Amino acid sequence: MKRVLIPALLAVASAAAGAQAQGVSKTEIVVGTIQDLSGPLAGYGKQARNGMQLRVDELNEQGGIHGRRMVLKVEDSGYDPRKAVLAAQKLVNQDKIFIMAGHIGTAHNLAAMPIQFEKNVINFMPLTAAREMYEPFHKLKYSFAVPYYEQVRVMLPRLAKEKGSKKVCVHYQDDDFGQEILKGTEAATKAMGVEIAEKTSFKRGATEFSSQVAKLKAANCDMVVMGTLIRETIGTIGESRKTGFNPTFLGTSGAYTDLIPRLGGKAMDGFYAAMTTQHPYLDEASQPIRFWANKYKTKFNEDPTVFSAYGYIIIDALVRAAEKAGPNLNTESFGKAMDGMNYPADIFGSAPSSFTATKRLGSNASRLSQLQEGRWKVVADYGK
Template sequence: MRRVHVLAVAAATCVAFAAAGATAQSVRGVSKTEIVIGMHTDLSGPAASYGVNSSNAMRMRIDEVNAHGGVHGRKIRLIVEDNQYQVPRAVQAANKLLHRDKIFLMAGALGTPMNNAVLPEQLKEHVPNMFPLTSARQMYQPLNPLKFAALSSYYDQMRAGLAWMVANKGKKRICALYQDTDFGKEIFEAARDQTKAMNMPLVEVATNKPADTDFTAQITKLRAANCDLIASGSIVRDAIVPYATARKMGWTEVDFLGQAASYDQIVASAPGGVTEGFYTMAGTVLPYRDTASPEVVAWMDRYKEKFGSEPNIGAVYGYSLMDLVIAGLDRAGKDLNVDKFIKAMESIKGYRDMFGGPVTSFGPNKHQGSNESFLFQVHNGRFVMIAGPVNYSS
């Protein structure tokens, strides 16, 4: 009987050790030697300038950390899938990352509709969505332990910018021109809510399809309403064309105000200077080599040497977001799992990137790092900061 009892205890002990081992191995995307991070982004479609540069900069930050032994002895491995800025391809890419690659977290995923399409399955798999490259409010609302956004939303930016333009430029007749998409709707809602908060009417609205190339009808409609400020729900090309159309038609007394999706050097340096004077809000700062700090210039040099091109705003986003992810992984400790990582991220306070972006802090009930924005205007082919950081409650 004693022998049976000893064998039973030994068997139970083996089962306990096996269960403990299974628990340790059940943290998807985490092994003794590596942490696997996934990203679906545009590498070959209309937003490839964001996708290529952001993924390159993420790799650059990862390589720096891995060269010093990784995080608590684990190297980071980034798997990037091309979604070509198409929802079906994003779903396909995410399914591979979630179910075949078994990633620990998703970082820097590009596009509002792409993230919205992927998130239900991703959250079901208990995979954090860290700092996607979209400023849509859905990336942190409603509050979910697995959703984190670093910067101000399109909504925050537009409300802050409209408030500033009314207070400092005396604007009285606000209108809106926006894409007939979920992205554009957020700009309209910001214009509607901010004008209401200031006891002003939203005088007129016009919409466009993302692929539109002729804005004559929209600009004619808004001009007839005598707008003096247009809230622009545009990305890149549809920021340039309507502004250039208004100026070509001789409508020079109206100002246009964009947001982070139009904060791209392509807009500022449009041929012929057609965007000169265009205003836009953004959640961070695009550096220029001749005005950047020595630290940022050194970073730009390293990026160019590594990838053969100058970094753009996408690279700024990618490097900063990966730096934040690495900070969270480090704080989570060696015994890494999703819950510890989330708590570690929620403990980050007062973070600021080297580019001069806003102070970023998180908490258990705060998964948006900052709601502050910066106001820029195009002068001589580049964005010049006019004000910031600002928010619409200030």
């Protein structure tokens, strides 16, 4: 009799453990995200939130994951790491989320992750391309964004050679985000056998860049690597154009957004940015993107952007892994599903990606786009 009961009891205990996983009930999977909805990256945050919500709604209309609907809990950090900590505490301890997905900001993720990890909550595909999102290794880290460091390390020598640049400079936000771009610039220039001609920095939230531009101009920089996001990119390039300073400006995926030409105007033409996922220009998009964009616009009354696509992609990746994990969804079963996860190239042009028990960055491949006549155009594709 005992030989029959013991395996049965173990099976019941295992099922109970799965049912008791934080954020997973018989009917729901609770997912959290922290976005900037009121600060300098509110444009990014609102678009990412909308893209995430669209995929969640699609999933729930289709019956959910193994009978469970997904619930998305959103908190606003205002792009302030201190507020990100408070947001993480609420999501983890009060809302009891199962997983944190698509949290925006480098310093913000670094501040929030200890709170999550203490409660065994995964940090899934954050909206930052810092290497700390997958290094050092942690079983609860999964990153999809090609590191800023790698974007600059690979693209800077290629573009400098093409342009015949002799004096490379760097202009960066003085925080974890900017430091990654500074380090990438240092690695690239070392490989090129040149010194960085000038380094200028600014505090997070800065709006005035005249002194930094004056220094870059005085150093005769002919290429400036930009550790900037939205308004810092616009402010720096705008100030440079006004003073007759026109080097080649190279940014990262952090500045790859339609908001740059929309808010900065014609002066932004010529700006380069490393990127992966492409902004969906609907008049030249494929039929699958137009279909997706129509659903997005019907729901949110605005056209989608690249950050809308990021949000959608992140939740879609989460859904695929949760489905693979099976009915007994918990942190361990989700991790096992991710250990052999392969994601194909998507409709937005993102490169294929894969994860293993030791590989927590999906892909290291980036490409290069340039603003031409107010639109991003891919000028160097993957591996070229």
